[in-house]
Amino acid sequence: MRISRVVEALPPSGIRRFFDIVSQMQDVISLGVGEPDFVTPWRIRDAAIYSIERGYTQYTSNWGLLELRQEIARLLERRYGVSYRPDGEILVTVGVSEALDLALRAILNPGDEVLIPEPCYVSYSPGALLAGGVPVAVGSDAGTGFRVRMDALEAAVTPRTRAVLINYPNNPTGATLRRADLEGLAALAERHDLIVISDEIYAELSYEGEHVSFSSLPGMRDRTLLLNGFSKAFAMTGWRLGYAAGPPDLVGAMNKIHQYTMLCAPMTAQQAALEACRSGERDMEAMVAQYNERRRLFVKGLNEIGLDCLMPEGAFYVFPSIRSTGLTSEEFANALLSEERVAVVPGSVFGAGGEGHVRCSYAASLDNIREALTRMGRFVERRERRVELREPAGAAVAAR
Amino acid sequence: METTTSQILRVLERDARTPRPEIAAMVGVSVEEVERVIRECETSKAIRKYKTIVDWERLGEEGVVAFIDVQVSPAREVGFDDVAARIYRYPEVLSVHLVSGGHDLRVMVTGPTIREVAFFVAEKLATIDRVNSTATHFLLKRYKEDGEILVEPDEDRRLAVTP
Numbered sequence: 001m002r003i004s005r006v007v008e009a010l011p012p013s014g015i016r017r018f019f020d021i022v023s024q025m026q027d028v029i030s031l032g033v034g035e036p037d038f039v040t041p042w043r044i045r046d047a048a049i050y051s052i053e054r055g056y057t058q059y060t061s062n063w064g065l066l067e068l069r070q071e072i073a074r075l076l077e078r079r080y081g082v083s084y085r086p087d088g089e090i091l092v093t094v095g096v097s098e099a100l101d102l103a104l105r106a107i108l109n110p111g112d113e114v115l116i117p118e119p120c121y122v123s124y125s126p127g128a129l130l131a132g133g134v135p136v137a138v139g140s141d142a143g144t145g146f147r148v149r150m151d152a153l154e155a156a157v158t159p160r161t162r163a164v165l166i167n168y169p170n171n172p173t174g175a176t177l178r179r180a181d182l183e184g185l186a187a188l189a190e191r192h193d194l195i196v197i198s199d200e201i202y203a204e205l206s207y208e209g210e211h212v213s214f215s216s217l218p219g220m221r222d223r224t225l226l227l228n229g230f231s232k233a234f235a236m237t238g239w240r241l242g243y244a245a246g247p248p249d250l251v252g253a254m255n256k257i258h259q260y261t262m263l264c265a266p267m268t269a270q271q272a273a274l275e276a277c278r279s280g281e282r283d284m285e286a287m288v289a290q291y292n293e294r295r296r297l298f299v300k301g302l303n304e305i306g307l308d309c310l311m312p313e314g315a316f317y318v319f320p321s322i323r324s325t326g327l328t329s330e331e332f333a334n335a336l337l338s339e340e341r342v343a344v345v346p347g348s349v350f351g352a353g354g355e356g357h358v359r360c361s362y363a364a365s366l367d368n369i370r371e372a373l374t375r376m377g378r379f380v381e382r383r384e385r386r387v388e389l390r391e392p393a394g395a396a397v398a399a400r
Numbered sequence: 401m402e403t404t405t406s407q408i409l410r411v412l413e414r415d416a417r418t419p420r421p422e423i424a425a426m427v428g429v430s431v432e433e434v435e436r437v438i439r440e441c442e443t444s445k446a447i448r449k450y451k452t453i454v455d456w457e458r459l460g461e462e463g464v465v466a467f468i469d470v471q472v473s474p475a476r477e478v479g480f481d482d483v484a485a486r487i488y489r490y491p492e493v494l495s496v497h498l499v500s501g502g503h504d505l506r507v508m509v510t511g512p513t514i515r516e517v518a519f520f521v522a523e524k525l526a527t528i529d530r531v532n533s534t535a536t537h538f539l540l541k542r543y544k545e546d547g548e549i550l551v552e553p554d555e556d557r558r559l560a561v562t563p
Contacts, residue, residue: 018561019559023560037556121563293407293426296426345561
């Protein structure tokens with residue numbers, strides 16, 4: 001079959017390839033999972049079931065249920081101090097993934113460039129390509145805590161640059177931006193008249209102080225598209241429900257595509273989300289408290305076994321350096337999986353700056369985190385011995 | 401934001417055997433601080449006791465448990481307290497609560513057989529002064545106890561690797 005050139009040229013997802021290997025193995029402790037280990041809180045599941053019982057099984061407005069948009073508006077105001085009108089400024093989508101696709105298609109003309117700080121979620125570049133745009137990766141590294149440098153962004157701007165696509169708290173690094181970074185980015189967006197697409201799906205999972213929504217910065221509301229959803233905060237990944245909030249012309253343009261492609265997000269998922277907004281916050285906070293405990297325990301453990309990592313400030317990922325083992329991230333992940341049956345995701349799949357690191361999710365039970373640390377510790381120790389044996393004795397001593 | 405003390409207690413509430421250094425890491429304080437807080441809570445009785453939740457059913461040694469609703473005439477000065485005390489001092493009584501509604505005390509009693517529990521109620525509880533009536537409900541199945549769901553397996557239905 002003849003396939004479009006754009007699609008042919010897309011690289012297959014690196015995560016997918018790894019998943020195929022893992023899924024054929026037994027007794028694997030997986031830290032490769034990008035979703036909560038909690039199931040959706042019962043009150044939310046119950047509300048969805050109840051809505052089905054009452055016969056809420058129809059299409060909704062393209063924009064999403066008005067009630068839900070009203071609740072989302074309240075939630076955004078309450079948690080992040082940003083205000084959006086439920087009518088025309090909020091669009092309910094099938095996950096942030098759909099919202100992102102709509103946004104890129106709505107703003108990009110062929111050849112327009114999008115700046116994408118990396119390491120980042122695997123769909124950003126393909127999303128830009130599919131929309132006819134040109135993704136421009138801007139790497140970051142552990143030296144800046146995986147916060148993208150504003151001078152690096154600035155250097156990547158060309159007359160074709162239309163937008164910056166940021167994701168903080170970040171998947172895969174857990175990094176968040178500092179106030180100064182946000183202000184720097186705001187100035188840059190202003191200077192070059194850029195749209196900032198801010199994927200804030202991990203906003204509720206911020207452990208060091210309150211999340212600052214990019215659109216809350218002075219003057220930024222008019223050039224920001226805020227994306228968020230229910231997957232991570234409310235453990236609702238499989239419901240596929242997200243939303244976009246932004247200036248009416250942009251959100252309206254997105255809705256135009258949405259109505260021809262998706263029509264509307266599923267009714268049942270919207271009913272569930274309604275309950276999440278109304279009474280899910282306490283459940284959410286209880287989950288966040290547990291992620292926070294695991295985060296601290298896991299980071300301490302990783303540093304103790306010799307995998308250096310920064311304390312991530314959000315999301316549920318740690319992104320330790322594996323350079324001490326002398327392996328590439330893909331070699332590390334493969335060897336760790338076959339020797340110790342622990343699955344992590346090679347950092348290289350997340351783009352520039354990801355090599356030399358692996359992504360480990362701590363959305364896992366404490367028992368699994370403990371066991372994974374033991375196994376990884378064994379693995380690293382074996383590697384380090386091998387590295388020492390290969391080096392001349394003098395060099396090994398000098399390196400100490 | 402929760403206090404350090406309640407964060408530590410929450411960890412212990414989930415698993416009383418969590419090693420001190422792990423608690424310290426999870427809460428983000430020193431091991432000494434964790435030990436100090438725990439000692440303090442033990443002294444002040446904020447921590448009452450460390451116990452084990454045993455599923456006796458699995459050993460085939462499950463006894464009988466009954467919930468007994470007791471109607472009591474309150475008395476001047478003491479209310480229900482003196483009657484409650486006469487009840488809670490029996491070792492076969494697992495818990496005693498004063499509740500609102502159609503009866504006054506809700507008592508949980510255990511014993512080796514239905515017969516023994518029934519006799520305990522008839523001979524000891526029902527005969528206490530100012531106890532007007534008792535209604536005995538034998539426990540048939542435990543679904544959830546102390547926040548733990550006992551009847552559903554913990555299954556991880558997630559794919560092994562996802563973005």
